[in-house]
Amino acid sequence: MAQAAEKAYYRFLVLFFNCLLTFGSYFCFDIPSVLQNQFQGNLTCPNATVINGTVDCVEGLGMSPQQYNLLYAIYAWTNAVVVIMAGFLIDKLGNRFGVFLFSFLCVLGSSLFALGSHFRGTPYLLPLMLTGRLLFGSGNGSLTIVQNRITAFWFKGKELAQAFGVTLAFSRLGSVLNFFFTQTFEDKYGMQWTLWGGALLCVLGFVSAVVVSALDKIGMRQLGLDGAIAEESRKVRVQDVKLLSLRYWLLVLTIMFFYNGIFPFIADASKFIQDKYSDYSQKEAAYVAGAVYDSSLVLSASVGILIDYVGLRGVFAVACAVFTLPVFGLLAFTFVPPLVSTIWLGVTYSFAAVSFRRFKSAVNHLTHIVLDCYIFYFISGDGFKSSLLTCVNLSASIQRLAKVSKFFHIQPKIFDFM
Numbered sequence: 001m002a003q004a005a006e007k008a009y010y011r012f013l014v015l016f017f018n019c020l021l022t023f024g025s026y027f028c029f030d031i032p033s034v035l036q037n038q039f040q041g042n043l044t045c046p047n048a049t050v051i052n053g054t055v056d057c058v059e060g061l062g063m064s065p066q067q068y069n070l071l072y073a074i075y076a077w078t079n080a081v082v083v084i085m086a087g088f089l090i091d092k093l094g095n096r097f098g099v100f101l102f103s104f105l106c107v108l109g110s111s112l113f114a115l116g117s118h119f120r121g122t123p124y125l126l127p128l129m130l131t132g133r134l135l136f137g138s139g140n141g142s143l144t145i146v147q148n149r150i151t152a153f154w155f156k157g158k159e160l161a162q163a164f165g166v167t168l169a170f171s172r173l174g175s176v177l178n179f180f181f182t183q184t185f186e187d188k189y190g191m192q193w194t195l196w197g198g199a200l201l202c203v204l205g206f207v208s209a210v211v212v213s214a215l216d217k218i219g220m221r222q223l224g225l226d227g228a229i230a231e232e233s234r235k236v237r238v239q240d241v242k243l244l245s246l247r248y249w250l251l252v253l254t255i256m257f258f259y260n261g262i263f264p265f266i267a268d269a270s271k272f273i274q275d276k277y278s279d280y281s282q283k284e285a286a287y288v289a290g291a292v293y294d295s296s297l298v299l300s301a302s303v304g305i306l307i308d309y310v311g312l313r314g315v316f317a318v319a320c321a322v323f324t325l326p327v328f329g330l331l332a333f334t335f336v337p338p339l340v341s342t343i344w345l346g347v348t349y350s351f352a353a354v355s356f357r358r359f360k361s362a363v364n365h366l367t368h369i370v371l372d373c374y375i376f377y378f379i380s381g382d383g384f385k386s387s388l389l390t391c392v393n394l395s396a397s398i399q400r401l402a403k404v405s406k407f408f409h410i411q412p413k414i415f416d417f418m
C-alpha cells in the first residue's frame with residue numbers, strides 16, 4: 001500500500017505550511033517603510049495644529065533619517081553574512097534544524113524590535129531596535145533558503161515550478177498586505193501594537209516551522225530517505241564552484257545591481273512620495289509604494305510561465321535592468337504620478353526575480369547575499385567598502401551554490417543555461 005507521503009495531498013500540505021514560514025517575516029520586513037513618518041516623527045507635539053483635517057506634527061520615535069535607514073542596513077548586512085554560514089549549517093544539521101533556528105530568530109528579532117518601541121525618548125530605543133533588526137535579518141534570508149530546499153525536495157520531478165511560484169506568491173502576499181493594512185492598524189492601535197502584531201505574524205511562521213518539520217520528518221521516514229539525504233550532502237565539494245561559467249557570473253552581477261535599486265527605494269518610498277507629491281496622505285503613499293509588490297504578486301506566476309516557455313533568462317534579466325533606469329528618472333525629475341513608476345518597477349522586478357529564481361534554491365541563497373549587501377551600499381554611500389564585502393560574500397556563497405545545486409540534482413538545469 002502507498003504511504004501517505006507518496007500521495008499528492010501530503011506534499012501540498014507540506015507546501016501550505018512551508019509557504020506560511022515566510023509570510024509573516026515578509027510582512028514585517030517593510031513595516032518601517034509604511035511607518036517611516038512615525039519612526040522619524042517627533043517625540044512630542046505640544047503645539048500641533050490641524051490643517052484640512054491633518055495634524056502638522058507627527059508623534060513618533062524621534063529617529064533621524066540616518067537612524068531609520070540603519071534599520072534596513074543592519075538587516076541587510078546580517079542577512080548577507082549569516083546566510084553564508086547558514087548554508088553550511090543547514091547542510092550539516094539539516095532542514096528541520098534550519099527552519100526552527102531561523103524562524104525562531106525572526107520571532108526573537110521582531111519581538112525585540114517591538115519591545116524597543118516602548119523605550120521612546122530613551123537611549124535604549126535605537127540599540128534595542130537595531131538588535132531586533134539584526135536578529136531578524138539573521139533569520140529571514142536563511143529561512144527562505146530552507147524553505148526553498150523543502151519545496152525542492154517535496155516537488156522534485158513533480159509540480160516544482162508551480163510550487164516555487166506559490167511559495168514566492170505567499171511571501172509577496174505578506175509584503176502586499178503590509179502596505180495595505182499597517183497604516184490603518186497603526187492609526188487605530190498605535191505604533192507599539194502594530195509592531196507586536198508583526199511579531200505575532202512571525203510566531204505564526206514559527207508554528208508553521210514546527211508543523212513543516214513534523215511533516216518532513218514523518219514523510220522522509222516513510223520514503224526511507226532520511227539517511228540518503230545526509231549522505232548526499234556530505235559528498236558535495238567546494239571545488240565545484242569552478243564549474244560556474246562567466247556567463248553565470250555576469251547574470252549574478254546584473255541581478256545584484258538590479259536589486260540594489262529596488263529594496264532601498266521601497267524602504268524610503270512612502271515618505272519620498274509624501275514629500276515630493278504633496279497631495280498624498282500617508283495611507284495613499286503606502287498603497288502607491290506597495291504597488292511594486294502588488295504587480296509582482298500578480299505577475300510572478302504568468303512571468304514564470306512565460307520564461308519557462310521562451311527561456312532567455314539572461315536576456316530578460318539584462319532587459320529589465322535597462323528598462324528600470326527610466327523609472328528613477330521619472331521619480332527624480334518629473335511629476336508623473338508615482339503609481340506609474342512603482343507599477344513599472346514592479347513589472348521589471350517580477351521579470352528579474354523570476355528569471356533569477358528559475359535557478360532554484362541554490363541561486364536564491366546567492367540573491368539574498370548580493371541584494372542585501374547592496375542595500376547597504378545604497379544607504380551608506382560607502383561604495384568601495386561594501387563592494388569589497390560583496391565580493392567576499394559572493395565568492396563564499398558560490399561555494400554554497402555548488403553544494404545546494406548538487407544536493408537537489410539541479411546542476412544540469414543550471415549548466416543548461418550556461
Ligand SMILES: N[C@@H](Cc1c[nH]cn1)C(=O)NCC(=O)O
Nearest residue numbers: 026029079140141175353368371
Ligand atoms: N531578505 C528578503 C528581504 C525582503 C524584501 N522584501 C521582503 N523581504 C529578500 O531578499 N527577498 C528577496 C525577494 O525577491 O523578495
